[in-house]
Amino acid sequence: MESPSSIGITTIRKESWDKVTGSAKYNSDNIPPNTLHAKLLTSTIAHGLIKSINIDKALKSKGVQNIITGDYYPVLTGSIIKDRPPIARDKVRYFGEPVAVVIANSEEEAMKALNLIEVEYDPLPVVASITEALKPNATLVHENLGNYYCPDYTVYPVAHTNMADHVKIRKGNMELGWSQSDVIVESTLYLPKSDHLAMETRNAIAEITPSGIVNIYTSSQSPFAAKEELNRAYKIPEGNIIVHTPLVGGAFGGKATIQLEHLAYLASSAVGGRMVKITNTREDDITISPSKVAAEGKLKIGATKEGIIKALECTYYTDCGAYADTGPRMAKSIAIDCSGPYNIENLHCDSISVYTNHGYVTSFRGFGHGVCTFGIERLLDKLALKLNMDPFDIRIKNAIIEGNTSPTQDIITFSNTGNLTSCLLKLKQLMKWDEGQIIKSEKGTIIAKGIASLWKTSNSPTNASSGVVLTLNDDGSINLNFGASEIGPGMKTTIAQILAERMKMDVENIHVFMDVNTQVTPKHWKTVASMTTFMVGNAALNAAQDLINQLKEIGGIALKCSQDDLEIANQKVYVIHRPDIFISFKDLVNGYQYSSGKSIYGQIIAKGSYIVSRLTPLDKETGKGKPSNSWTVAAQAVEIEYNPANYSYRLLKAFTVIDAGRVINPKAARGVVMGGMSMGLGLATREDLIYDKEAILQNSSLRTYKLIRFGENPEYIVDFIETPQIDAPYGARGIAEHGTIGIPAAFANAISLAVGADFDTLPISNEVIWKTKTGGKYDSL
Numbered sequence: 001m002e003s004p005s006s007i008g009i010t011t012i013r014k015e016s017w018d019k020v021t022g023s024a025k026y027n028s029d030n031i032p033p034n035t036l037h038a039k040l041l042t043s044t045i046a047h048g049l050i051k052s053i054n055i056d057k058a059l060k061s062k063g064v065q066n067i068i069t070g071d072y073y074p075v076l077t078g079s080i081i082k083d084r085p086p087i088a089r090d091k092v093r094y095f096g097e098p099v100a101v102v103i104a105n106s107e108e109e110a111m112k113a114l115n116l117i118e119v120e121y122d123p124l125p126v127v128a129s130i131t132e133a134l135k136p137n138a139t140l141v142h143e144n145l146g147n148y149y150c151p152d153y154t155v156y157p158v159a160h161t162n163m164a165d166h167v168k169i170r171k172g173n174m175e176l177g178w179s180q181s182d183v184i185v186e187s188t189l190y191l192p193k194s195d196h197l198a199m200e201t202r203n204a205i206a207e208i209t210p211s212g213i214v215n216i217y218t219s220s221q222s223p224f225a226a227k228e229e230l231n232r233a234y235k236i237p238e239g240n241i242i243v244h245t246p247l248v249g250g251a252f253g254g255k256a257t258i259q260l261e262h263l264a265y266l267a268s269s270a271v272g273g274r275m276v277k278i279t280n281t282r283e284d285d286i287t288i289s290p291s292k293v294a295a296e297g298k299l300k301i302g303a304t305k306e307g308i309i310k311a312l313e314c315t316y317y318t319d320c321g322a323y324a325d326t327g328p329r330m331a332k333s334i335a336i337d338c339s340g341p342y343n344i345e346n347l348h349c350d351s352i353s354v355y356t357n358h359g360y361v362t363s364f365r366g367f368g369h370g371v372c373t374f375g376i377e378r379l380l381d382k383l384a385l386k387l388n389m390d391p392f393d394i395r396i397k398n399a400i401i402e403g404n405t406s407p408t409q410d411i412i413t414f415s416n417t418g419n420l421t422s423c424l425l426k427l428k429q430l431m432k433w434d435e436g437q438i439i440k441s442e443k444g445t446i447i448a449k450g451i452a453s454l455w456k457t458s459n460s461p462t463n464a465s466s467g468v469v470l471t472l473n474d475d476g477s478i479n480l481n482f483g484a485s486e487i488g489p490g491m492k493t494t495i496a497q498i499l500a501e502r503m504k505m506d507v508e509n510i511h512v513f514m515d516v517n518t519q520v521t522p523k524h525w526k527t528v529a530s531m532t533t534f535m536v537g538n539a540a541l542n543a544a545q546d547l548i549n550q551l552k553e554i555g556g557i558a559l560k561c562s563q564d565d566l567e568i569a570n571q572k573v574y575v576i577h578r579p580d581i582f583i584s585f586k587d588l589v590n591g592y593q594y595s596s597g598k599s600i601y602g603q604i605i606a607k608g609s610y611i612v613s614r615l616t617p618l619d620k621e622t623g624k625g626k627p628s629n630s631w632t633v634a635a636q637a638v639e640i641e642y643n644p645a646n647y648s649y650r651l652l653k654a655f656t657v658i659d660a661g662r663v664i665n666p667k668a669a670r671g672v673v674m675g676g677m678s679m680g681l682g683l684a685t686r687e688d689l690i691y692d693k694e695a696i697l698q699n700s701s702l703r704t705y706k707l708i709r710f711g712e713n714p715e716y717i718v719d720f721i722e723t724p725q726i727d728a729p730y731g732a733r734g735i736a737e738h739g740t741i742g743i744p745a746a747f748a749n750a751i752s753l754a755v756g757a758d759f760d761t762l763p764i765s766n767e768v769i770w771k772t773k774t775g776g777k778y779d780s781l
Contacts, residue, residue: 676739
């Protein structure tokens with residue numbers, strides 16, 4: 001019996017019609033009657049003691065129901081290091097940190113009351129950079145760092161310093177590596193903080209019912225983590241906490257953190273459990289909530305005259321800002337993939353998380369891999385130039401292959417990593433590299449092409465898990481329920497396709513529960529790390545097998561034959577050698593009824609789960625261990641046109657070839673990669689958060705924080721290699737973040753070649769090029 005295939009077929013996303021017609025509902029669209037509104041008063045300085053907060057006038061302001069400060073419920077939060085109070089208490093550590101929450105009948109009334117609160121600070125010396133943070137006798141952002149509780153036992157804060165963690169990679173013999181090197185090249189880098197800029201700003205709603213149920217409605221990538229953190233922080237029975245997450249309007253890692261959920265809960269508890277809503281303005285989202293990590297790096301690489309890399313030594317410092325959040329885990333990610341997708345037998349890497357008085361950071365698309373990719377890919381172009389080698393050739397010569405080992409000494413296979421060489425060769429063909437890497441046009445401009453390879457693995461806990469529950473409707477269609485948030489890439493549809501393929505049925509007959517409700521939705525660790533397809537997909541396959549077993553069991557009774565003689569397809573259970581003998585799902589979903597009227601079995605409910613396996617923590621001194629099951633490799637390129645007359649450039653084309661293992665939904669896959677490429681170009685050319693010497697953020701609005709805009713994008717060319725990952729659903733590996741990771745390095749390589757100068761700091765604007773070429777002096781009127 002033939003059935004339609006769902007894998008490798010472009011499929012319209014389950015939520016697409018609701019989104020394009022405007023009927024889709026996001027968390028901010030939910031404003032029940034009598035909802036109160038909370039607004040945050042934030043610190044006007046980056047570091048200082050709170051001498052006093054006077055809320056008397058504000059409490060008397062019209063519409064104000066209550067005002068809370070850090071003394072209302074003193075607690076420290078954090079998934080890695082418990083170092084952050086939801087509301088600052090005694091001390092502020094970054095510009096924009098919440099110091100009071102006003103709960104009022106309306107946003108307008110809350111805003112008016114904010115202006116009546118009087119706060120007096122005693123300023124402290126500001127730690128405004130990584131360099132200042134690491135100085136001997138530096139001002140401490142956290143005086144009690146050595147006393148903080150660390151839920152993640154693999155993080156090692158250093159007491160009496162500004163170092164939140166230090167991850168080490170020690171592989172091979174560095175002395176031998178340097179002795180075998182004919183050429184040594186060194187480089188530095190600086191990548192600034194930037195913002196996630198999701199279209200939907202972060203928001204949360206909380207209410208506490210008379211029976212003690214805490215309902216949290218949040219735009220989150222981590223609804224189950226929100227439940228766990230609220231349970232731990234406020235000792236609420238976990239069964240009393242229900243987190244609801246509808247469609248999420250973009251996230252890029254920024255909604256993996258738990259911040260506004262704490263504040264909404266505290267605000268609700270301060271007004272007798274009434275429903276309270278907190279929604280960031282765009283300025284709040286940039287200033288108050290966490291951003292992308294900043295990093296500095298120093299690298300040294302050694303190679304033979306033939307271009308074989310023998311040694312790599314690198315040190316990275318990540319600016320976590322005022323609180324750790326996931327900063328230390330991003331520093332770990334930088335370390336575990338510090339070699340890039342290359343076979344380097346002798347490695348020495350230190351990745352150090354540093355506290356400063358900048359806004360704190362959280363997960364960002366690529367989870368630190370943009371840092372190490374920029375470092376190694378700029379270094380490889382410099383090495384190729386010194387050896388007079390083609391940039392493609394040096395990458396292909398050193399591309400990681402089956403039998404090599406990762407920086408953490410895990411064994412590489414084509415299944416768990418993919419085929420970088422194939423990606424590079426296809427990229428070379430697509431971008432017509434043989435026509436020349438640099439071409440001077442008749443009008444005096446310069447066409448230049450830059451490339452970069454990348455790889456990324458996840459960095460999940462060793463017990464991350466996912467669950468899936470399947471129920472059936474009376475017409476034989478299937479309801480699919482799992483705990484990943486739909487944050488934009490269409491993973492709900494992807495899982496539906498995987499389930500449809502296994503059940504040999506039309507994906508249109510798979511109905512997906514789009515929201516997450518932690519009371520009725522099976523747990524999913526977090527919708528992060530490009531792991532949803534892998535984790536939930538495997539759970540869905542296990543659930544499908546459970547469903548098939550049940551259908552065959554009851555089908556065998558109905559068809560009076562052995563289960564071994566049965567197969568399923570097209571919502572039917574049929575005899576393998578007699579497809580004309582069958583019974584439809586719809587006649588089995590609530591059990592089977594004999595002609596006599598007697599019924600057996602009952603409603604069919606299937607379940608499946610998946611937990612990551614064989615992962616281990618890293619050794620503290622060597623970094624040896626198994627942080628993940630797989631990598632995804634890719635090759636990217638940017639083609640630009642540079643005008644030396646006025647130091648300007650145009651983005652012409654951007655390319656990505658990615659080994660996706662197996663492409664589930666081709667058009668959706670291209671879309672998510674293209675979106676990542678656009679984000680990468682924004683980071684490369686214009687995006688950064690600008691702080692003054694007192695660590696006061698200067699560009700907290702879209703008037704001053706510049707994004708790449710419609711019409712400024714180049715032509716995007718995306719293609720795929722398919723080397724199946726044998727333990728993944730139908731061979732598919734993660735691709736959601738990878739479009740972003742290598743683009744900044746590819747752009748920097750292209751612009752460095754075109755301008756004839758090294759650019760190792762992002763972003764690279766026309767002004768930066770002008771300053772580099774002229775020293776910042778005008779050369780014309």
